[in-house]
Amino acid sequence: MVVHDATLRDGQHAVAHRLGVAELRGYAEAADAAGVPVVEVGHGLGLGASSLQAGRAAVSDDVMLSTVREALRHSRMAVFLLPGWGTSADLDRAVAHGADVVRIGVHCTEATLAERHIGHLRERGTEAYGVLMMSHMASPGRLAEEAALLAEYGASGVGIMDSAGHLLPDDVAERIGAIAGAVDVPVVFHGHDNLGCAVANSLAAARAGAGVVDACARGFGAGAGNTRLEVLVPVLERTGFATGVDLYGVLDAAEFAGRAFVPAPPFPDSAGIVGGLAGVVAAFRQHVLRHALPAGVDPRDVFFELGRRQAVAGQEDLIVDVVAELSSSGRARTGAHADERKEGTA
Amino acid sequence: MVVHDATLRDGQHAVAHRLGVAELRGYAEAADAAGVPVVEVGHGLGLGASSLQAGRAAVSDDVMLSTVREALRHSRMAVFLLPGWGTSADLDRAVAHGADVVRIGVHCTEATLAERHIGHLRERGTEAYGVLMMSHMASPGRLAEEAALLAEYGASGVGIMDSAGHLLPDDVAERIGAIAGAVDVPVVFHGHDNLGCAVANSLAAARAGAGVVDACARGFGAGAGNTRLEVLVPVLERTGFATGVDLYGVLDAAEFAGRAFVPAPPFPDSAGIVGGLAGVVAAFRQHVLRHALPAGVDPRDVFFELGRRQAVAGQEDLIVDVVAELSSSGRARTGAHADERKEGTA
Known part of the structure; x- marks a missing residue:
């Protein structure tokens, strides 16, 4: 091996x-x-x-x-x-x-x-x-x-x-x-x-x-x-x-x-776990956090939506679109997207 | 569940x-x-x-x-x-x-x-x-x-x-x-x-x-x-x-x-990995490090030896014995215990 x-x-x-x-x-x-x-x-x-x-x-x-x-x-x-x-x-x-x-x-x-x-x-x-x-x-x-x-x-x-x-x-x-x-x-x-x-x-x-x-x-x-x-x-x-x-x-x-390198190794925090569940490439992580938080959108919702759209590396523009849509649809931080989460973990 | x-x-x-x-x-x-x-x-x-x-x-x-x-x-x-x-x-x-x-x-x-x-x-x-x-x-x-x-x-x-x-x-x-x-x-x-x-x-x-x-x-x-x-x-x-x-x-x-609590969660470092391989209870960890290092004994050798002796919680005294034995037998820090390591991972 x-x-x-x-x-x-x-x-x-x-x-x-x-x-x-x-x-x-x-x-x-x-x-x-x-x-x-x-x-x-x-x-x-x-x-x-x-x-x-x-x-x-x-x-x-x-x-x-x-x-x-x-x-x-x-x-x-x-x-x-x-x-x-x-x-x-x-x-x-x-x-x-x-x-x-x-x-x-x-x-x-x-x-x-x-x-x-x-x-x-x-x-x-x-x-x-x-x-x-x-x-x-x-x-x-x-x-x-x-x-x-x-x-x-x-x-x-x-x-x-x-x-x-x-x-x-x-x-x-x-x-x-x-x-x-x-x-x-x-x-x-x-x-x-x-x-x-x-x-x-x-x-x-x-x-x-x-x-x-x-x-x-x-x-x-x-x-x-x-x-x-x-x-x-x-x-x-x-x-x-x-x-x-x-x-x-x-x-x-x-x-x-x-x-x-750095004393504390990486570990799966919320963004990491949800990124994994949603199937979103790790390189998106920083971009999602950077755009979602100032817009008052839950980054976890963004990951699940990106996963649903099958976003891949190179499509970072999608992050901005998704944040804007979630923000304007008023679904930001409601914490009530049980259906989406279920789908995300299915 | x-x-x-x-x-x-x-x-x-x-x-x-x-x-x-x-x-x-x-x-x-x-x-x-x-x-x-x-x-x-x-x-x-x-x-x-x-x-x-x-x-x-x-x-x-x-x-x-x-x-x-x-x-x-x-x-x-x-x-x-x-x-x-x-x-x-x-x-x-x-x-x-x-x-x-x-x-x-x-x-x-x-x-x-x-x-x-x-x-x-x-x-x-x-x-x-x-x-x-x-x-x-x-x-x-x-x-x-x-x-x-x-x-x-x-x-x-x-x-x-x-x-x-x-x-x-x-x-x-x-x-x-x-x-x-x-x-x-x-x-x-x-x-x-x-x-x-x-x-x-x-x-x-x-x-x-x-x-x-x-x-x-x-x-x-x-x-x-x-x-x-x-x-x-x-x-x-x-x-x-x-x-x-x-x-x-x-x-x-x-x-x-x-x-x-603390920002960096626990993770398996050398002592954790070797403790797991050797089958030594986690509570022994600090005691092994505290006794082995000043004696110039590789803590990893101590874990493997404790595992071989099937040490369990309550037998912390064994740690002192094992450190003393490894120290006096001159096997400290030789880095050449291939047989033990193999056994430890077997």
């Missing part, structure tokens, strides 16, 4: 992408010493994403990659790219910096958007993975079809991200099982902890045939956080999945992250 | 039993407004436990009980008693204060210790539950036998606590299933989050036949914390278990606890 450590990429969301050279180096050395097989690095939204809109990273992609490359003696280095945020030129630079694994992330029904990048990387001889995000929005069968496309394009591995933290263990098992039955390459699962099930979901994924599970030290990540690496490793070991990761080593890496 | 809210009792561990009248009243009112059916109150170790050794509560049992009783309009009030810490006189006072449900907690193989108290309460017409603690230390079959004894004594409900946070969902399902097959009264599950599985364990318990699941707002509790109430409620609802608890109401109660 390959444990893929996304602390220095997805974990950046928990610190507004402000990890500096000392934190990057220190954590990468600790993860390497623990025998973690893959360490992913970058801005929270991947290569090329540092910007006013997505948040400025503390250091450039070049500095992140060269720092982590230098710190890793055994672990492989991975990067993440969202087409639109990053480009082929970013991929080329990452490969030149020694990235061993590149992941291309696309919306769960848009595998075709990854074809060009996967092909480009394959031509260069770099290992390319394709991952389907917001995977609660597609059926297991549809995800299997999309994953099969990614494999056809030449992906060395394919998988799903539970980007909104909406899935429960049975949902994950069904999805991973369908994908594992449709492709011959390793299957990835990447969880978020909005409903407190990230570890159990990852275990369900492993049992359903996943070969790679993602996790972050202390669960550092956007909103409610990711799967906790230092918890997942011993749980996998205890249930018969050998990870090759040293227990004390990974505990030490997590303690380092706790000291060097 | 009855959700039993232990925030004002087990949650006290997270704040050194320092909840005052304003916090008790404010939380009880919020839980009551949310429709939480049962609210438990007391010192973290239950009635009569406030002491130098266990930690002094901010207010007396009498003040806690009268404050919460006054705040609850619909919810039932519960108390907890560990024979040895509390006595029959404490039970009588709690009943006089209007406690609707009394739980007697005993080690998982010691149901007989609860006989007298359960009988005493039944004679007074008070609902008495018997709960088996450290339930990872007994087989499902043995737990079923002990639970059947509790039911014979007249318990209105019986159940298990995963006091060390050691169990995984399959372990819970097996244990709850065995107990549900052996008794005709509601079965309780009480989880801790050391291995990040408290919510999934509680869901597994519900599916295996539990009728009562315990949880605390924000997971407030000893060490790595308890099952998160505000996460568990919507997860149960989504999976078909009606709780009668209002989603926004329970989210509001949790936000109140976050503001009024």
Whole structure:
């Protein structure tokens, strides 16, 4: 079982992408010493994403990659790219910096958007993975079809991200099982902890045939956080999945992250839980709170309405529309939307 | 499905039993407004436990009980008693204060210790539950036998606590299933989050036949914390278990606890994870850290050794012995106990 450590990429969301050279180096050395097989690095939204809109990273992609490359003696280095945020030129630079694994992330029904990048990387001889995000929005069968496309394009591995933290263990098992039955390459699962099930979901994924599970030290990540690496490793070991990761080593890496990043790890608060129930991407969180509160609208109503409209990343404008509608319809803060809540938790 | 809210009792561990009248009243009112059916109150170790050794509560049992009783309009009030810490006189006072449900907690193989108290309460017409603690230390079959004894004594409900946070969902399902097959009264599950599985364990318990699941707002509790109430409620609802608890109401109660108790909820750090793996009761945590660190002994080694010796609450002296032995055997901080760790995670 390959444990893929996304602390220095997805974990950046928990610190507004402000990890500096000392934190990057220190954590990468600790993860390497623990025998973690893959360490992913970058801005929270991947290569090329540092910007006013997505948040400025503390250091450039070049500095992140060269720092982590230098710190890793055994672990492989991975990067993440969202087409639109990053480009082929970013991929080329990452490969030149020694990235061993590149992941291309696309919306769960848009595998075709990854074809060009996967092909480009394959031509260069770099290992390319394709991952389907917001995977609660597609059926297991549809995800299997999309994953099969990614494999056809030449992906060395394919998988799903539970980007909104909406899935429960049975949902994950069904999805991973369908994908594992449709492709011959390793299957990835990447969880978020909005409903407190990230570890159990990852275990369900492993049992359903996943070969790679993602996790972050202390669960550092956007909103409610990711799967906790230092918890997942011993749980996998205890249930018969050998990870090759040293227990004390990974505990030490997590303690380092706790000291060097921020002391209190992310946890599911109201916005995180409702975001998970409604199936809204974690990146919307700050925008929802920022727009809803001054308008006197309950942010929880906004999450449920966004979920009903199947909003996805890139559709941040919808937040403003929904807040305005809820505000003008006088449904703000009435606390009486029993029907909506029921629907949201259904 | 009855959700039993232990925030004002087990949650006290997270704040050194320092909840005052304003916090008790404010939380009880919020839980009551949310429709939480049962609210438990007391010192973290239950009635009569406030002491130098266990930690002094901010207010007396009498003040806690009268404050919460006054705040609850619909919810039932519960108390907890560990024979040895509390006595029959404490039970009588709690009943006089209007406690609707009394739980007697005993080690998982010691149901007989609860006989007298359960009988005493039944004679007074008070609902008495018997709960088996450290339930990872007994087989499902043995737990079923002990639970059947509790039911014979007249318990209105019986159940298990995963006091060390050691169990995984399959372990819970097996244990709850065995107990549900052996008794005709509601079965309780009480989880801790050391291995990040408290919510999934509680869901597994519900599916295996539990009728009562315990949880605390924000997971407030000893060490790595308890099952998160505000996460568990919507997860149960989504999976078909009606709780009668209002989603926004329970989210509001949790936000109140976050503001009024301490802002950062408990989470599984190294000591919590290793304590869970080793199966050591959370109450040992502070003692292990306090003795091991000055002696230059890795606390993680102490947890694993205590787990091997099947240490239980009341045997705190063992901590000093183990630290001394590990220190003198020169095994301190060598970081090379691969065999022990393996055993610990086996």
